Amino acid sequence: MLGRLTLRNVRRSSKDYIIYIVTMAIVAALMFAFNGMIFSKDMKDLYREFTIFIVLVGLASFFIVMIVIWLIHYMVNFMMEKRSREFGTYLLLGMKKKQIAAIFRYENMILGFISLLAGIIPGMFFQIAFTNIFYSIMDVEYRISLDFSLWNLLLTFGLFLFAYGLALFRVKRKFNKMTINSLISMDKHNEIVKNERSTWKKLLVFISVAYIILFNVLVLTSKMNIGSMWFYVAGLVAAIYLLYIGLSSFFISYIKKQHKGIYKEANIFVFRQLSSKIKTMRFTMGTLTILFTTVLFAWMVVMMFADYQNKELERSHPFDVLVFSDDTKYDFHNELSIITDDSVIENQHIYKIYENGTDHINQYLYEHVDGTWQNDQGSSYFGHDTYMGISDYNYIRSMLGYETIELDDNGYLIQCIERVRPYLEQLAESESLLGNQALSYKGTFTDPLSQNGMNGADYLIVVPDTFLKSMRPYYSLLAASIKGEAPAHLSERLLSIRSSLLNEAGEYKYSIQPGQGSNNIISYSSIVLVKDNDIVEVGLVLVSIAFILAYIGIVFLCAALTILAVQQLSDSSKYKFRYSILKQLGLSRKETDRVVLKQLGVYYLCPFVISIVLSMFIGLFASERFVYYTGIQAGIFWYYLLAAFVFTVLYAVYFIVTYVGFLRNIYH
Structure with missing residues (x-):
């Protein structure tokens, strides 16, 4: 039974x-x-x-x-x-x-x-x-x-x-x-619906909106540090819940004041339904808004990583093989032997990076470039300013298919990433980049050159070979071009040669202060870079993160939209008689459909609009920072608009399903 x-x-x-x-x-x-x-x-x-x-x-x-x-x-x-x-x-x-x-x-x-x-x-x-x-x-x-x-x-x-x-x-x-x-x-x-005083609750709407605006201003002006961020985020969460408490009272007050629009096209019915629903669901609506905002952020990161993987990942690893050594007399014989075991070397070059005992270029960048860092765990830049001779520079450019550069004995060039270009050019124009008048500035180049701790960190100053006599070798590099695709485990085999120089954490023990560059979002540094191996490894991490965030976003969105839909569909069956009264009052079926559309539209738009507003400025700021740090060629609006578009499409699907089901329930 x-x-x-x-x-x-x-x-x-x-x-x-x-x-x-x-x-x-x-x-x-x-x-x-x-x-x-x-x-x-x-x-x-x-x-x-x-x-x-x-x-x-x-x-x-x-x-x-x-x-x-x-x-x-x-x-x-x-x-x-x-x-x-x-x-x-x-x-x-x-x-x-x-x-x-x-x-x-x-x-x-x-x-x-x-x-x-x-x-x-x-x-x-x-x-x-x-x-x-x-x-x-x-x-x-x-x-x-x-x-x-x-x-x-x-x-x-x-x-x-x-x-x-x-x-x-x-x-x-x-x-x-x-x-x-x-x-x-x-x-x-x-x-x-209790007949309570709602004056003070209406103020919560304005207080919450004011705090949300303040939060966005703090984010956009970068006035929010890591220590205070969680405090402001907690305040934002509280503001979302308080906003819904105030909205219910706001609707009730609007009805009581009997504005002209109240009695137009059954608006009083819509506002009454909404005020009651928001009043009983204010905590749930606040939670759903937080979930929607989280989904938008997650999907925006998905768009960022996917775009970086498609556009920038291969450009950031231009050399087939690049090996670092802080021993300036190292001959790379063992590395070349391993490479030739399973590959054919088409071109190779062993060269040195130089320093002259100064670090004023590094210090200038620390002071002016966002994202640079220097502490006990490491730093963005090497301990000294980094230099390269023009002959070595042109040789590795030719290996990568770039045009060679002519430089007379009285000039120097800047090779850097796009992010630090304006700062170095400003320093060069002030004739203080080299600290003397010996050489004059001849131009800047930003072609990808593995400047994440290999060929300098963010930059190199390219000088005439004769000028290197006054400098000291800083570290050595081996660049190699190989025919076809690199063997799957070439990177691991090259690293195994110097396993005795690794610490307990598996990190290379440098005899100099290394640099990694100022990219704090997607950064990959090692003493061995093998293009085909590293692109697969880094690409898999990026794709995995993107897939996982998309997975979380879809589940969060579907769960939240299910609650919105079920609430309304349940009410459509429960309060079927209310819509029959509208028919008895003279509303045609088309007019009743319009009332339902308006009721569901406002109900769905409340969390949608609030989550869009909450995420928009923060999302644009995050997009701008991503473009800035990675150097990817993309508009700062692009990632957020893509995420918002996907979000809106799925949101609209659930809305349409709810609307169709709602009409079916009240008419049958």
Whole structure:
């Protein structure tokens, strides 16, 4: 008997909460796909350091499980409230609270199992598609194969079971506290709008908006440091929740003042519905707004990393092989022997970087360039200013296919990254870059030259070879061009030669103060750079982070939009009689549709607009910093607009589904 009742309730719930089931199926599919990639032999073959990917997926799974627990917990409470009269009736018929709680738990577990089953097959295809994308981005041939793992199925099932078990943990206790009267009246408490004074609550709207503006100003002017950032972020979260508390009172006040627009096209009905809904959902609406803002940030980072991987990653590694040594007499014989074991060297050059005991160029950049740093753990620049002879400079330029540069005995050139160019040119024009009048400034070049701790850090001063006689060799470099693609483990083999010079952390023990450059976002430095190896390694990290953030963003967005949709669809069935009254008052079906569209539009627009405003200026600032630090050629609006576009499309899909379902419920 109870089993038949449970199954009947499951069939009814599957119709009423189809959006919730579809969302959980999407979560299950994505979870199965990413978990499957952990156990995938293809992914292990692609990654040299597969642990990185496992850690990223594990971290993402933690956040996903947390949001799924929150979603399930919210939906369980919501369904309990909407079905409270039904449960009260069960008590009147003689059922025990323990039995009702068990039925409710089984219903939710069955719904979860249905969602899991519905997500397994799509999850398999997602796994194949994602793996293929990884291989395509890395330009590696991939043969599509069904890489099914029983461990993946068990892990996904275990995570779902854990989420549902934790969310349903207190159901029995809640039912034990319920009485027949409380169950019968539970679904009515949200309909009661207290006649309270709302003047002070209206002020919360203006206070919250003022703080949000202040927060954005502090971000845009870079007045927020790391120490105070968390304090301001906590204030921003509080401002979001207070804003929704104030909005409800704002709508009620607007109705009471009886403005002209109130009685136009059933606007009073719309405002009344909205004020009641926001009043009862203000904490939930605040949480959804925070989730939407998080999604926008996550997807903006996805766009950044994807664009960098496509445009800048290969440019930042122009040399086939580049090896560093702080021993100026080092001959690189062993390195050349390893390279020639499995490769053919087309061109090679051993050269030196020089210094003259000064560091005033470095100090000038420390003072003027954003992002430079100097502490006990390291620094942006070397201990001395770095110089190169014109013959070495032209030789490595020719290796990379750049045009050679003519330089007379009385001039010098600047080779640097684009970010520091204006500062060095300003210093050169003041005739103080070299600290004397011996040489005159002849120009600046910003062609990619591995200036992340190899050919200088951010810059090199190129001088005539005769001028090097007054300087000291600082460190040595080997640059090599090889025919075809580099062997997969060439970088590791080259590093193994000097394993005795590595410390316990596996880091090279320099005899000089090394520099890494001022890029604090995407920076890769080592004593050995092998283009083909490093592009794959760094590219996989970037793609993995982008995939994980996209994964988190989709789940967060779908979970938040599900709550918005379910709330409205439930109300459409519950308050069907209110819309029938509109018909009796003379509104045509087209006019009623317009009222529903306006009601849902304002309801959906509230968190949408607030999250867009919250993220816009911070997002533009983050985009500007990303372009500045990486040197990528992109507009600062581009990344945010792409993220906002994807966000808007998915948001619109859920809105349309809700609107269509709402109309179906009130007319049938």
